[in-house]
Amino acid sequence: MSAVEQLRAIVGQRHVLVGEEAAPYLTDWRRTRTGRALAVVRPANTAETAAVVKFCADNVVPIVPQGGNTGQVAGATPDDSARAIVLHTGRMNRIRDIDVVNDTMVVEAGCVLQEVQAAARAAGRLFPLSLGAEGSCFIGGNLATNAGGTQVLSYGNARELVLGLEVVLPNGEIWDGLRHLRKDNTGFSLRDLFVGSEGTLGVITAAVLRLHPLPRAEHTALLALDSIDSATQVFERARSRFHSALTAFEIMSDACLALVAETFPQLRSPIKPGPEASARCYVLLEVAEHDGADDMGDVFAEFCAHAWDDGLLQDAVIATSTAQQTELWTLRESITLALASAGYCVKHDISLPISAIPGFVRQNSDQLASKFPEARLMVFGHLGDGNLHYNVLLPDSADPARESLETSIQRCVHDHVVGLGGSISAEQGIGGKRTSDLEKYKSPVELRLMRDIKRALDPMGIMNPGKLFT
Numbered sequence: 001m002s003a004v005e006q007l008r009a010i011v012g013q014r015h016v017l018v019g020e021e022a023a024p025y026l027t028d029w030r031r032t033r034t035g036r037a038l039a040v041v042r043p044a045n046t047a048e049t050a051a052v053v054k055f056c057a058d059n060v061v062p063i064v065p066q067g068g069n070t071g072q073v074a075g076a077t078p079d080d081s082a083r084a085i086v087l088h089t090g091r092m093n094r095i096r097d098i099d100v101v102n103d104t105m106v107v108e109a110g111c112v113l114q115e116v117q118a119a120a121r122a123a124g125r126l127f128p129l130s131l132g133a134e135g136s137c138f139i140g141g142n143l144a145t146n147a148g149g150t151q152v153l154s155y156g157n158a159r160e161l162v163l164g165l166e167v168v169l170p171n172g173e174i175w176d177g178l179r180h181l182r183k184d185n186t187g188f189s190l191r192d193l194f195v196g197s198e199g200t201l202g203v204i205t206a207a208v209l210r211l212h213p214l215p216r217a218e219h220t221a222l223l224a225l226d227s228i229d230s231a232t233q234v235f236e237r238a239r240s241r242f243h244s245a246l247t248a249f250e251i252m253s254d255a256c257l258a259l260v261a262e263t264f265p266q267l268r269s270p271i272k273p274g275p276e277a278s279a280r281c282y283v284l285l286e287v288a289e290h291d292g293a294d295d296m297g298d299v300f301a302e303f304c305a306h307a308w309d310d311g312l313l314q315d316a317v318i319a320t321s322t323a324q325q326t327e328l329w330t331l332r333e334s335i336t337l338a339l340a341s342a343g344y345c346v347k348h349d350i351s352l353p354i355s356a357i358p359g360f361v362r363q364n365s366d367q368l369a370s371k372f373p374e375a376r377l378m379v380f381g382h383l384g385d386g387n388l389h390y391n392v393l394l395p396d397s398a399d400p401a402r403e404s405l406e407t408s409i410q411r412c413v414h415d416h417v418v419g420l421g422g423s424i425s426a427e428q429g430i431g432g433k434r435t436s437d438l439e440k441y442k443s444p445v446e447l448r449l450m451r452d453i454k455r456a457l458d459p460m461g462i463m464n465p466g467k468l469f470t
C-alpha cells in the first residue's frame with residue numbers, strides 16, 4: 001500500500017487530502033510561502049493522531065502540524081519537497097468539560113478560539129485570550145505559539161492560561177498531562193516545553209484551560225496623543241490607577257488608522273486620522289469592572305479628564321455603548337487586514353522595556369528614513385506589554401532586489417532592538433521566517449540547550465522541520 005493509502009486506512013478516505021483539495025492548506029496566511037505536501041491528514045481524535053504520528057515515525061515522514069493557519073511566520077506551511085504531511089487538527093474540536101468550581105475547561109486542539117471564549121461565557125466565566133484572528137485560529141495553535149493578544153496586561157500570554165496538556169509525542173506515544181492543578185511541583189514543567197514550541201516537539205491534542213471571573217462591565221476609550229512619549233506617560237498613570245483591572249493598552253500610529261480608513265471606508269470612526277490630524281498616535285484603553293468595584297465608569301471618565309487637563313491628550317472618546325466599544329476595537333483589529341492588502345510589508349514583532357520604546361521608535365524611524373526613503377512605517381501593538389508590531393511598508397513590486405532589501409531592513413530593526421535588551425519575537429514566534437535571526441541573536445548556550453531538548457524528544461527530526469531551527 002502507498003503511504004497515502006495507509007494514512008487513509010487510519011483516518012478514513014475523505015480525511016486525507018491530495019492535489020487541489022490540499023492546496024488551501026499549503027500557503028501561509030500572509031501568502032509569503034507556498035509549499036507542497038505528501039497529503040493533508042485530518043485525524044478525528046487523539047488516538048487517530050497518535051496512529052498517524054506513529055506511521056510517520058516508522059517511515060520517517062515529516063509532520064507539519066496546522067491549526068487555523070493564521071500564524072504570521074509561516075510556521076504551519078510545509079517546504080517544497082512534498083515529503084511532509086500537514087496534520088490538520090480541525091476535526092478535534094470538542095469542548096470536553098467545563099468545571100466552574102475549579103474554574104477550568106478541557107478543550108480539544110481544533111476548537112476555534114472564539115468558540116472557546118463563547119463556551120466559557122455561557123458558563124458565566126471568562127477565557128481571556130483575545131486576538132484579531134480569534135474567529136479562525138485554533139486553541140492548539142494558540143498554545144503552540146504561546147499567543148499574546150490584547151488582554152496580556154491583566155491575564156498573561158497563552159502560557160499563563162493553561163494548566164495541563166495532552167500531546168502526541170514524535171514517536172506516536174500519548175502524553176496525558178491533562179492536569180487541573182494550580183500547584184504541582186513534581187519536577188520539570190513539561191507543559192511549558194510544549195507551549196511555544198511551534199509544532200517542533202509534538203502535536204498538542206487537548207488542553208486544560210484556566211478560567212477567570214466574567215467582568216460586570218468594560219470601559220473603553222480611544223485617546224489621541226501627540227507622541228509615544230505621552231502614551232507611555234498615560235500608561236504609567238493608568239497602571240498605577242487601575243492595577244490589574246487595566247486589561248488593554250493598545251497603541252496605533254496615525255498612519256495605521258489612516259490606512260484602515262482608506263482600506264475600509266465603511267468602518268465608522270469617531271476620529272479623522274491622516275495628514276491633517278494633529279495627533280501622531282492613538283491609544284485604545286480598556287478597564288474591566290468586577291463586582292465590588294464602585295462607580296468604575298466615573299473613575300474611568302475622571303482618569304481621562306485628568307490626563308486631558310494635564311495636557312497629555314489631544315482628544316478622547318469614551319465608548320458609551322457596547323456597539324461603540326466594538327467599533328473602536330474593530331478599528332484596532334482591522335490594521336493587520338489593511339496592511340495585508342497595502343503593499344509589501346516587512347514585519348517585526350518586537351518586545352522592549354516599555355521605557356525604551358519612545359527613544360527606539362524615534363531613533364530607528366530616523367535611521368530607516370535615511371537608509372530606505374521609499375519605506376513607510378506602520379507601528380501598532382500592545383504598548384502595555386512592551387510589544388510593538390513595527391511594520392515597514394514597501395511599494396508592492398516584483399523588484400528582484402526586494403529580498404535583500406527586506407534582510408537589510410530587518411537587520412536595521414533587530415540589531416537596534418537586541419542592542420536595547422529586547423526580543424525579535426514578542427508573541428508570533430519564529431516559524432520558518434525568523435530562523436536565521438534566532439540563530440544570530442540567541443546566545444550559543446541557549447541555542448545548544450534548545451537543540452538538546454529537540455534531539456531528546458524528536459531524535460529523527462520529523463516534527464516541523466525547518467521551523468524554529470535552521
Ligand SMILES: Cc1cc2nc3c(=O)[nH]c(=O)nc-3n(C[C@H](O)[C@H](O)[C@H](O)COP(=O)(O)OP(=O)(O)OC[C@H]3O[C@@H](n4cnc5c(N)ncnc54)[C@H](O)[C@@H]3O)c2cc1C
Pocket residue numbers: 029064065066067068069070071072075076089109130131132133136137138139140141142143144145146147148149150198199200202203204205336337427428431464467
Ligand atoms: C488578523 C490577525 C491578528 C493576529 N493577532 C495576533 C495577536 O494579537 N497576538 C498573537 O500572538 N498572534 C496574533 N496573530 C497570529 C496568529 O493568530 C497566532 O499566532 C495564533 O496563535 C495561531 O494559531 P493557529 O491556530 O492559526 O496556528 P497555525 O498558524 O495553524 O500554526 C502556528 C504554529 O503552531 C503550530 N501548531 C498549530 N497547531 C498545533 C498543534 N495542535 N500542536 C502543535 N503545534 C501546532 C504550527 O505547526 C505552527 O508552527 C494574528 C493573526 C492574524 C491573521
